[in-house]
Amino acid sequence: MNLFLFEIILFILSVFFTGLITAAEIALSSFGQNKIDELKDRGESIWQKFQIVYQNPEPYYGTIHLLSLTFLISSVIFGFLLCAKLINPGIVQPKVGFYDDPVRLIISFALTIISIASALTIFSYLIPKAIGFKYSDLLGRLFVVMLIPASRLFVLPAKLLNSLSDFLLLPFKEKTNFAQAKPSEDEILDIIADGVKSGAIDEQEEKIIQNIIEFNDLKAGEVMVPRTEMISIDVNESDENLLRNIILTGHTLIPVYEDSIDNIIGILxxxxxxxxxxxxxxxxxxxxxxxxxxxxxxxxxxxxxxxxMQQRGERLAIVSDEYGGTEGVITIEDILEEIVGKIKSDAITEQKEYYKFPDNKYFVLGSMQIADFNEVFNLTLPESDEYNTIAGFIAERSGKILSPNETVEFEGVKFELIKKIRQKMVQFKIYSDNNDFREKS
Known part of the structure; x- marks a missing residue:
């Protein structure tokens, strides 16, 4: 066998093994804990080998990278020799026109580098990468069996190289390792975005995954229903007002306070x-x-x-500030909606804007829109650019924020403030003395 043929064989083998290791690494990295648990549940004994690599990846990925670099360097050396001989012998045999034509020499170098880079990119990276993803299960099983014993030969070189790298990185206060780096949140989001473009992930799934990633950074104060909007009752509330709150809100759990909403004494x-x-x-x-x-x-x-909340069996929590005051309330549903979006269920009653009691009195939320009120009742309230809600109309007409049990009259109809949170007028009792205030038929 002549030297030229020998170099061809070594180049092909080097490229092949470089590509094989690339495919194997991709396949091996696809076996995360969930996939390993599936193998274990199916009773496949190979799960133990994957578990060993997953729990202590450093020596095994060190072996992979050292082998990959070894064959890659070998591919470059033999590829260079082959291309040089084919393109311009002067590169490897300086006496053969090495100085005669420098332009030709530069062109030859460029063609050699381009040829080697193209061959290695195609056969050692692109094709192996595609194969690694497509046949990850098969390649992962084959490679993990050989990897564990092979790693014993490379443990010492890997440790020496790691130690040297750590020493060189001392000024930067960093350390190196051969194991695959954990992807950052931004990298995960980029992968998800690519999945949406390729059709592997739909937009709803993308939104949920984004919410899950952002979920860990959210605090109670960002998710809670603020105190100005939370529904609560006074422990000394009359039976009528208590039932009104339950019916109007449709809430199952209602915070109970004594004297002030900052003094929550329990949940009803x-x-x-x-x-x-x-x-x-x-x-x-x-x-x-x-x-x-x-x-x-x-x-x-x-x-x-x-x-x-899962451990305690709670469905609602009171959010307090640093001084012990009430800031708001948060429920399990509020938290889950941060992940899956707005939850709409027949089991959850939407908060009603008004409710009629048998004595022809109506309890209406201060947040009810004037336009909606006029559509429902036989009383037409004036609309204005200055206000949009019942509470806004009352504030404009009275020139102040009412106190509980204060009344404002309009065209014979009385608006009595029933509930106020800080400076927000929350609920009104609306009625007329002659009982002619009613809903439109």
Whole structure:
């Protein structure tokens, strides 16, 4: 066998093994913990080998990279020799026209480099990468069996190279390792975006994944329903107002306070109220129905809150500020909506904007739009650019923010403020003395 043929064989083998290791590394990296657990559940003994590599990847990926670099360098050397002989012998035999034609020499060098780079890119990277992804299961199984014993030969060289790299990186306070780096959040989002473009992931799935990634950074204060919008009741509330709150809001769990919303004393479950009404016909003692409240700081991560709520069996938490005041309320549904988006369920009653009691009195939310009010009732309130809601109309007409039980009259109809949170007028009782205020027929 002449030297030229020998160099061809060595070049082909070097390129082949470089590509094989590239494909094998891609295949091996596809076996994460979930896939390993699936192998274990199916009773395949090979899961143990994958588990060994997954738990301690450093020596095994060190072996992969050292082998890959060895064959890559070998490919470059033999590729250079072959191309040089074919394109311009003067490159490897300086006496043969080496100085005679420098332009030809430069062109020969360029063609040699382009030829080697093209061959290695195609046969050692692009094709092996595609094969590695397509046959990841088969290649991963074959390679992991050979990798574990082979790694014993490369443990010492890998450690020496790592130690040398760490020493050189001392000024930068960094360390190196052969194991694959964990992808950053931005890299994961880029991968997801590519998946959407290719059709492998739809836009809804992309949104959920983005929400999950951002989920860990969210705090209670960013997700909660603020105190100005939360529904709560005074422990000394009348039976009428208590039932009104339950019916108007449709909420199952309602915070209960004493004197001030900053003094939450517990949580009322609507089913406890209904049970007492069925058994005794009246609400004898609201305090006896109150369950302990679960308090959290507004700076607490919602990922931690979700875990705690699952462990404690809680569905609602009171968000407190650093001084112990009430900032808002957060529910399991609020947290889950940060992941999957708005949840709409027949089991969850939408908050009603008004409710009629048997005495022809109506309880209306201050946030009800003037236009909606005029469509529902036989009283036409004036519309204005200065306000859009019932609360805005009352504030404009009275020139102030009402206190609870204060009344404003318009065309014989009385608007009595029932509930106020800070400076927000939340609920009104609306009625007329002659009972002619009613809904449109």
């Amino acid at each position: 479950h609507s089913k406890d109220v209904l049970k007492m009404l069925l058994e005794s016909g009246t609400i004898t003692s609201l305090r006896n129905l109150i369950r302990p409240a679960y308090f959290i700081p507004e700076t607490k991560l919602i990922s931690e809150i979700l875990t705690e």
